[in-house]
Amino acid sequence: MRAKLVVLVAAISLLASAVPVFAHHAFAAEYDAKKAVTLKGKVTQVDWTNPHARFYIDVTDEKGNVTNWNLELASPNVLVRNGWTRKSLGIGDMVTVEGSAAKDGAKMANAKVVTLADGRRVFAGLQGGNAPNQ
Amino acid sequence: MKKHLVGVAFALAILAFISLVATSSAQQRSTLNAPGAATSPAGAGGLQRGPAVPTGPAPRLPDGKPDLSGVWNGGGPVGDLEMGLAKGETIPLLPAARKIMEARQSKDDPEANCLPTGIPRIAPYPWRIIQTPTHIFFLFEGNIHSYRQIFMDGRKHPEDPDPTWYGHSVGRWEGNTLVIDTVGFNDKFWFDFRGHPHTEKLHTIERWTRKDLGTMVNEVTIDDPGAYSKPFKLTFTARLRPGEELMEYICQENNQDVHHIQGPAGVP
Numbered sequence: 001m002r003a004k005l006v007v008l009v010a011a012i013s014l015l016a017s018a019v020p021v022f023a024h025h026a027f028a029a030e031y032d033a034k035k036a037v038t039l040k041g042k043v044t045q046v047d048w049t050n051p052h053a054r055f056y057i058d059v060t061d062e063k064g065n066v067t068n069w070n071l072e073l074a075s076p077n078v079l080v081r082n083g084w085t086r087k088s089l090g091i092g093d094m095v096t097v098e099g100s101a102a103k104d105g106a107k108m109a110n111a112k113v114v115t116l117a118d119g120r121r122v123f124a125g126l127q128g129g130n131a132p133n134q
Numbered sequence: 135m136k137k138h139l140v141g142v143a144f145a146l147a148i149l150a151f152i153s154l155v156a157t158s159s160a161q162q163r164s165t166l167n168a169p170g171a172a173t174s175p176a177g178a179g180g181l182q183r184g185p186a187v188p189t190g191p192a193p194r195l196p197d198g199k200p201d202l203s204g205v206w207n208g209g210g211p212v213g214d215l216e217m218g219l220a221k222g223e224t225i226p227l228l229p230a231a232r233k234i235m236e237a238r239q240s241k242d243d244p245e246a247n248c249l250p251t252g253i254p255r256i257a258p259y260p261w262r263i264i265q266t267p268t269h270i271f272f273l274f275e276g277n278i279h280s281y282r283q284i285f286m287d288g289r290k291h292p293e294d295p296d297p298t299w300y301g302h303s304v305g306r307w308e309g310n311t312l313v314i315d316t317v318g319f320n321d322k323f324w325f326d327f328r329g330h331p332h333t334e335k336l337h338t339i340e341r342w343t344r345k346d347l348g349t350m351v352n353e354v355t356i357d358d359p360g361a362y363s364k365p366f367k368l369t370f371t372a373r374l375r376p377g378e379e380l381m382e383y384i385c386q387e388n389n390q391d392v393h394h395i396q397g398p399a400g401v402p
Binding site for chain 1: 248383385387
């Protein structure tokens with residue numbers, strides 16, 4: 001019920017503003033909304049930094065090859081105002097990230113939704129976070 | 135163009151709504167045994183916390199002048215200058231300025247490089263007005279973590295000011311409106327993500343009016359004979375963020391984006 005209420009409030013706010021909110025660069029200049037990625041892996045590093053918080057995960061493919069991905073979140077201020085803390089992601093946590101990959105082919109993505117180690121799916125860039133569908 | 139953008143923005147909002155509903159449904163499925171689960175780690179909801187924009191009359195200082203102080207959001211262009219135009223108006227770009235704009239690449243946007251927005255561009259981060267009898271300060275949280283100062287002591291602009299990112303600003307009251315006149319800009323900042331340009335001839339006149347407790351309108355005239363064939367007006371609205379405080383935001387700390395940004399300047 002509470003989740004429904006949150007969604008309703010969020011939707012009303014979005015519809016009321018009806019203007020996408022960006023950060024310090026245009027989303028489409030760096031990421032490709034058509035290159036949707038879902039990545040599951042272990043957190044290796046968390047940068048609680050500006051202009052974007054970032055975290056890195058090791059993703060293992062079916063052949064056992066490990067690739068380290070660089071994942072962009074909103075700025076720490078936006079995250080904190082949305083209930084995150086710098087400890088929401090910890091090194092070694094297994095997480096799943098849904099996002100958009102970088103246009104230039106780098107192992108880099110803008111995270112839209114993160115499923116944390118405890119199973120909660122949380123928004124990662126709803127406001128000021130360059131999410132393409134905000 | 136403007137209509138088109140508004141349409142796109144509306145469509146994006148609808149998409150966001152659908153996405154939120156889908157996310158919520160999935161979340162409810164996965165958190166059946168976790169009542170109170172929400173869309174952020176602390177359960178504060180998916181949007182920025184804080185009460186809605188308050189209503190009520192605009193406050194006044196003891197001397198009767200309007201009190202503009204507080205933490206605000208918005209009040210200038212972010213992605214596209216055209217969003218501030220009145221219906222049917224267009225931006226009177228000179229051919230040479232159009233050429234500059236068309237050649238601009240997103241990676242070169244000063245804002246993406248952690249440099250100031252200039253005026254009238256606003257970053258999508260909160261900012262605060264501090265009002266004193268002699269100065270008014272605009273303190274910006276984000277991009278960049280800087281400030282503007284407006285001289286309220288009746289002084290004139292210098293004869294030949296050194297060009298700067300925020301220029302030389304003098305302010306005066308016209309009734310309930312704070313009028314800020316600014317010259318002495320450099321030509322480095324962009325007006326928006328689209329790369330609308332200007333020259334050092336830029337002269338801005340901002341008219342800030344607090345319409346009510348939670349709303350402040352900025353009607354700004356852009357006068358730059360170096361880039362535009364005539365002065366033109368834009369209107370933007372700032373919203374109060376009650377209970378909010380500015381937070382540190384040092385953009386230069388870890389700006390990896392600029393190495394990956396591609397393509398011509400444009401809105402997302």
